[in-house]
Structure formats: structure tokens, C-alpha cells
Amino acid sequence: MEVLVVNIQGLSTNPGDLPNLHNILKQAHDSLHAESIRLLPLLDMLDPSLHSLGYLYILEACTSSALSKEQASAVVLPTARFMNSCSKEQIQLAPEKFISVCKRFKDYVMQLEAPMRGVAPMLAAIRKIQSSSEHLTPLHPEFLVLCLLSKCYKAGLSILDEDIFEVDQPKDLLLYCYYGGMICIGEKRFRKALELLHNVVTAPMSVITAIAVEAYKKYILVSLIHNGQFSTSLPKYTSSVAQRNLKNICQPYIELANSYTTGKIADFETVAQKYQEKFDNDNNLGLVKQAISSMYKRNIQRLTQTYLTLSLQDIANSVQLNSAKEAEMHVLQMIQDGEIFATINQKDGMVSFLEDPEQYKSCGMIERIDSSIQRIMALSRKLTTMNENISCDPMYLAKVGRERQRFDFDDYDPVPQRFNI
Amino acid sequence: MDADDETTAAMIDDEIYANGGGEDEKRNRPIISGEPLDVEAYASLYGGRTKISRLLFIAEQSRGCRNEAMELEALRMAYDEVKKGENTQWFRDVAQKIDGRLGPEYQMDLAWCESVDRRAEQKREKLENELNAYRTNLIKESIRMGYNDFGDFHYSHGQLGDAFKNYVRTRDYCTTSKHIVHMCMCSILVSIEMGQFTHVASYVSKAEQTQEALDPITVAKLRCAAGLANLEAKKYKLAARKFLDTGHELGNNYNEVIAPQDIATYGGLCALASFDRAELKACILILLFFVFWNKVIDNLNFRNFLELVPEIREVINDFYSSRYASCLDYLGNLKANLLLDIHLHDHLETLYDQIRNKALIQYTHPFVSVDLNMMANAFKTDVAGLEKELEALITDNQVQARIDSHNKILYARHADQRNATFQRALQTGNEFDRDVKSMLLRINLFKHESNQKQSKKS
Numbered sequence: 001m002e003v004l005v006v007n008i009q010g011l012s013t014n015p016g017d018l019p020n021l022h023n024i025l026k027q028a029h030d031s032l033h034a035e036s037i038r039l040l041p042l043l044d045m046l047d048p049s050l051h052s053l054g055y056l057y058i059l060e061a062c063t064s065s066a067l068s069k070e071q072a073s074a075v076v077l078p079t080a081r082f083m084n085s086c087s088k089e090q091i092q093l094a095p096e097k098f099i100s101v102c103k104r105f106k107d108y109v110m111q112l113e114a115p116m117r118g119v120a121p122m123l124a125a126i127r128k129i130q131s132s133s134e135h136l137t138p139l140h141p142e143f144l145v146l147c148l149l150s151k152c153y154k155a156g157l158s159i160l161d162e163d164i165f166e167v168d169q170p171k172d173l174l175l176y177c178y179y180g181g182m183i184c185i186g187e188k189r190f191r192k193a194l195e196l197l198h199n200v201v202t203a204p205m206s207v208i209t210a211i212a213v214e215a216y217k218k219y220i221l222v223s224l225i226h227n228g229q230f231s232t233s234l235p236k237y238t239s240s241v242a243q244r245n246l247k248n249i250c251q252p253y254i255e256l257a258n259s260y261t262t263g264k265i266a267d268f269e270t271v272a273q274k275y276q277e278k279f280d281n282d283n284n285l286g287l288v289k290q291a292i293s294s295m296y297k298r299n300i301q302r303l304t305q306t307y308l309t310l311s312l313q314d315i316a317n318s319v320q321l322n323s324a325k326e327a328e329m330h331v332l333q334m335i336q337d338g339e340i341f342a343t344i345n346q347k348d349g350m351v352s353f354l355e356d357p358e359q360y361k362s363c364g365m366i367e368r369i370d371s372s373i374q375r376i377m378a379l380s381r382k383l384t385t386m387n388e389n390i391s392c393d394p395m396y397l398a399k400v401g402r403e404r405q406r407f408d409f410d411d412y413d414p415v416p417q418r419f420n421i
Numbered sequence: 422m423d424a425d426d427e428t429t430a431a432m433i434d435d436e437i438y439a440n441g442g443g444e445d446e447k448r449n450r451p452i453i454s455g456e457p458l459d460v461e462a463y464a465s466l467y468g469g470r471t472k473i474s475r476l477l478f479i480a481e482q483s484r485g486c487r488n489e490a491m492e493l494e495a496l497r498m499a500y501d502e503v504k505k506g507e508n509t510q511w512f513r514d515v516a517q518k519i520d521g522r523l524g525p526e527y528q529m530d531l532a533w534c535e536s537v538d539r540r541a542e543q544k545r546e547k548l549e550n551e552l553n554a555y556r557t558n559l560i561k562e563s564i565r566m567g568y569n570d571f572g573d574f575h576y577s578h579g580q581l582g583d584a585f586k587n588y589v590r591t592r593d594y595c596t597t598s599k600h601i602v603h604m605c606m607c608s609i610l611v612s613i614e615m616g617q618f619t620h621v622a623s624y625v626s627k628a629e630q631t632q633e634a635l636d637p638i639t640v641a642k643l644r645c646a647a648g649l650a651n652l653e654a655k656k657y658k659l660a661a662r663k664f665l666d667t668g669h670e671l672g673n674n675y676n677e678v679i680a681p682q683d684i685a686t687y688g689g690l691c692a693l694a695s696f697d698r699a700e701l702k703a704c705i706l707i708l709l710f711f712v713f714w715n716k717v718i719d720n721l722n723f724r725n726f727l728e729l730v731p732e733i734r735e736v737i738n739d740f741y742s743s744r745y746a747s748c749l750d751y752l753g754n755l756k757a758n759l760l761l762d763i764h765l766h767d768h769l770e771t772l773y774d775q776i777r778n779k780a781l782i783q784y785t786h787p788f789v790s791v792d793l794n795m796m797a798n799a800f801k802t803d804v805a806g807l808e809k810e811l812e813a814l815i816t817d818n819q820v821q822a823r824i825d826s827h828n829k830i831l832y833a834r835h836a837d838q839r840n841a842t843f844q845r846a847l848q849t850g851n852e853f854d855r856d857v858k859s860m861l862l863r864i865n866l867f868k869h870e871s872n873q874k875q876s877k878k879s
Contacts, residue, residue: 165865166865170870198859202859203863306824307824307825308823308824309826309828310824348827359840360843360844365843369843369846373850376850379854379857395871
């Protein structure tokens, strides 16, 4: 073992020696695994940032067998330090090992019931293993789970704000979007939650997974809260299994959505009561309650479209609240949240609804529009590049070439004959 | 302005009654007015099957309103009419409905039923034999006439489905466009009685394609039928156009389906509910012309012929000149009797609602601000109800305004186009963003799937 440590220390400094080191480590793989947790003291001899590759192999061997609670807590600290400080280049040589180490780390942290300890290291790990900020790694969903369990939603949001375009494993993406949706719901960013859940529901899949079902349930509720409406028809690009089966599995939610669209709060509440147990089991009861309060808001917003001034009593009547006082509370809350623009005249008990003061003339607005334009142009460029890439892809050309055989030999044929497979 | 309204209303009343024909000395009662319907006069406008079906409809409706006098009157007339024909099923129905309430003369007459049925059976055998003979001889014209006679036979005995089938069969044996037109007219007649207005529409268009064989009366009949089909399909604007296009030549020639007044009534109501102001003005002129022409041509005919048409014309006139209260009042008076009409019955509520909404919209259109109290007066309703109605119209985006509930004023509101455009642009940008990103993601996932499949294959 000491020989190994010496090798690691010696060969880690020079990047040219790294492949050599890698081979040595691979050969030592089995003997390391045999030692397992007994290798822990070896780690003290190594520096995680300089000897990352070696450190990684030893760590992986340490954690390869099941550990007791004390053993786990002993491993956790060095692993966290490693994840924070390891060297990116060395790690890239053995990504699967790194990922499995991080995953086990997450398991230990959860076993010790201290998910918060894992948040920062996991974030650092993601940055190390990502090839670009658009790359989704298997660590992303693990990180989000830790954020959810430790209620560190803001940390989760920082990752979610980055756009993902490259995916290693479809399952990772589904989990990532599902957990991401939950975090956004926690932070009340319903628009982003809707986007993420939409991605799960419309992802290509050949069988219905539990993730898709749970995501669909939340999707319905968030759609009601954010948009005030829900259409049961899924977009055309949804997979056929999803289109056929999702609605049947989530029947109570569909019923709830239908009663929302009638606008009658009493009906909605009855349906919610009816399926209360089910919602509770799915942990969606909180969302259902939010949907109820969003219904009041939407009804009040509708009033702003028709009235310039309205008495609090009339508002209470038309929105089916119990008293003018309650109406006043609701309106006050909405004004504070910026959902409507109004002033309350307490003397007369009247509310005056005002127009949206946004004139679209300020510098801030111009900046916003400008950045939108830039962003969209970048996206559009991305699309064009992708299009070009696909047209050069040999598999695509092969398929197209096959169909070209119908045409006359003399016809102008942009696809070279070589691709007529 | 209110005092003005009263006097002009009074003047219009005089005008209506003066229109009835200067030659009659006593004041002519309109057939359909605010007063209870004169069933006999109403029925005299029609002939054929529609007379009986309308009478039965009136009886049914009156029973619903517990108006026994009218019900019995209608049933009595229906009994007399049915006995003149050969439809024993209808006879049995009517006798059952009368239930002995009209005395011994209007009882179930089984002997009559049996003799008619026997005669019918004999006739049917004869027709069938003739038809078979023609069919073996393969003379097209005779076969056509044979099927036609069969159709007529079934029609007079109330077997509408069979009648329709036979009329349609003549299509294969029609040699001239006149035959085709005849077949279409018969099919249309039966379809209207059966209530299958999609057939009506298709046969009307079929008949209209044979331009040469159409004389003005047939053209007018076809337009009428098309109007009825549109009415049933709730396409009120098209129905109004068709009815108003029906020329004066129709006269009484189609009274087995519709009376000339009905054209004016149906056309006028549909026009009120769906036309804009320019078209409404033209409608008034057409109805004026209708009255004038028919007065000139048919001044010998039944005295109350013209009474209804000025009524509808006045309603439209009121609406056009913004005298909404009197217009809506008048319509309310006419409602009870219009509900007894077999074609209008199902559509009257909708038409009335549409007319009322149009009145409200038109009232508010020219103003920047409207005092709701004055508006409530003009429409003879209370402010709270008016507010509710306006709220519905605003939510529906038919009125661009806002209600100041505190001061009870309606303010016109024109959307700020510039702000709306900015908002829409930003929103479109966001949607594009979102959609393209998820699309790129999906492409990536597909590539994955196909890569996996490739690797599985190889």
C-alpha cells in the first residue's frame, strides 16, 4: 500500500505522468477494494487538491462496502473536503468513480440526517464534473434532493437558473426537472416550476414512470395556481404512452382542475375535501390550499377588468368571501404582492382600481427588452448550429440516402451516393 | 326626452293601425300582437300539414300555460282539418288529446279510422302493382311518377320517413331539371316537417344549382326554406339575409310551409338580433317595400294580412332610433304569442337576449361616460340589475368600458395599444425562450434514445 501512496505522491504533480498513474491505480483496483474502510488513514497522507486521482481511487475503495453510522460519519468529512478542493483535470479522468463517490456521500449525509452538510460540497462537485454550464450531470438531481431536504432552496435555484442542453442520462433529467419543480414551488417561482414540470411530462418515454405521474399531478396544480386554467390535452410532441395513460392515473386531480374552471369556490372546496386523503398521501395538500387562495385572487383580478371603483362589500359578495373585512385583507395582500394596482378608501369602504403604471418608457425596461433580444438571438443561433450539425450527421444522411433511391439516377442528388446504404 | 317618447309612440301606434288598409272602417286587429292569439285567423294563413302541426303545437303550448280555452280551440280546428285528410294516426292523437271535452261531435271515430285505413291499404296495393309494372317496363318517366305517387301517398298518411325515401328514389329517374327541382321541393317539404334541417339545406343547394328550371316563385320558396334551415341551425344572420331576400312573389304560394307574415317576423327578429346598423336600415326599407308591394298585389286577401309586418317594422324602427325602452316593451308584449310559433319557439329566448344585449351595447357606444341611473330609466330596469348585465357584457369584451360603482357611472375605456404591444412582445419572447429550450432538450433526449438503439443493434 505504501508503494501505492508513494506512486501517487510522485506521479500526480506532472500532468504527463497522469495516464501512467491512472494505469497503476486501475491495476490496484481490486486490492484496494479488498482493504476498503481500512484505507481511511492513508487519506491523511495525501493532499486532495494535488493528488486528486489517487485520493479518488482510495476514497472509492473505502466507500465500496456498506458502512456503519460511525464509519460513515468518519468518511463524510474527508469526502466533503475532497469534493470542494479536488482538481478538475485529474477528476475528469475517472468520472464514473467520482460520481459514485459523490452519490455515496449523499447517502451517508442522509443517513446521518444532516442534509445541509452535503449542499455546498455537492455544488462544488457539480462544477468540477460539468463539461460546461449546459451539461447535466448525474449529480444534479442528488444536489437538488439535498437542497429540498435541507430546505436550502436558494442554493438549488442558483443551479436551476442555468439552462441545460446536454444530457447524459434521460432519467437524470426527469429527476432533475421534478425536484427542480418542487424547489421552484417552494420559492413560489411558479412560472419556472411549470416549465420544469412540463419538461418531465412531455419528455420522450416508452413507458410511464412514477416520476412522470407525480410530475403530472404537480403540473396540474401549479398550472391552476399560475395560469388559472388547465387544459387536459397535452401537446402533440408528448409521447403517446403519456398521452394515453396520464389522465387516467391522475383522475382526482383532473376533477379538481375541472371544478376550478367553473369559478365557484364552494365547488372547488368540496372536491378538495373529497379527495383530501389522496392529496395528503401525495404530499400535495399544500399546493391544493394554494390553489384555493389563488382562486380568490383570480376572481378579484377579474373584477379589476370591469370596475373602476367597487365597494368592499360588493367585492366580498361577488368573490364569495364572508365579509367586507376579509375582502379588505385579501385586496391589501394583493396590492402588497403587486398582483393588482388599487387604493383602498377606508372611509367609504371603496376600492379604486388603477391602471398598471408601467409605461414601458424607463431605462430599466429598455435594458430588459434588449437583454431579451440578445438572449433570443443566441438561442436562435444555437438552433441553426444544431440544424447544421444534424445535416452533417452520417446517420441522418444514411436514412435520407436510403429514401433517395426512388429517384432517377440522373436527378440532381445533393446526397452523395456513398450514403445510399 | 321622455315626453317626446310618449307622443312619438302614440303617433306610431296610429300609424300602425292606419297602415292596415284605409278601406276598412273598423280598426283591424293584428293577428299576433300583445292580445291573445286568434287561433282561427292564425290557422287560416296556412294549409296542408303545417296547419295541423302548428295547431297541435299551439294546443301543446297552451296546455303548458294552462290556457284551456285556446287549447280546445286549437284542438277543435285540428280535428276538423285532420278529418279532411287521411292521416289516421294524427286523428287518433287529436281525439285522445281532446278527451271528450268538446262534446260528442269531437269524439274518437273508429269507424272513420277503419274505413280510411282500408282505403289506404287498397290504394297502396294499387300503387305498388303499378310501380312494379313500370319497373319491369323500364320506362324512366313512369317509374319516377310511380315513386312520386308513393311519396305523396305516404306523406298524406303521415309516414314521413317513407315519403322521404320515395322522393329521394325518384332522383335516379329524373330526366329534366324540372324533375330535379320537383324532387327537391318535395324532399324539402318533408324534411321541414320532420325537423331535419340539414337535409333541407342540402336539397336547397341542390335545387339552386339547376338555374334554368327555376321560376321566381320557386326561387322565393327555396330562399324561405334556406332561411328556416339557418334559423334552426342558430345562424341568425344568414337566416335574416335569406328571409329578407325572399321576394314578394312568394305571396301565399308556400303556405304549406310558411306564411308571408312569418317571413317578415322571422326575418325581422333575426335581423334585430344580428345585423349592424347599416344592414338594419336596409332591412327596414325591405320590409316597407314588402308591405307596399303586397298591399298593391293582394289587397283582396285576408284583412289582417299586413298587420304584423308594420309591427315588426316599428320595432326595428324604434331600435334604430334608439327608443330602446319602447322597443323592448313591445317585444315583451309580442313574446307570448311568438312562443306559439312552431319554428320560433326554441330560439325566442336567445334572440331576445341578443336583441337586449345589442340595445345595451348600442346605447353605450357613442358616449365617453354614461350615468347608470339614466340608462336604467331608458331600459326600464333598476341600477343593480343593469350593473350586472353590463358586467357580463364587459367581461365578454362586447363593451369597452369600466364601471365606477361608487358614483354609478360607466366610463368608456380604450385600451392603450402601445403598452399592450410591449406586453405582448415581451410575453412572446418569453414563450419563444421557453419553447425552444424545451425543444432542444427533447432533441437531446431523442438523440440519446436513438444512440442507445444504435448501440443495441450493433
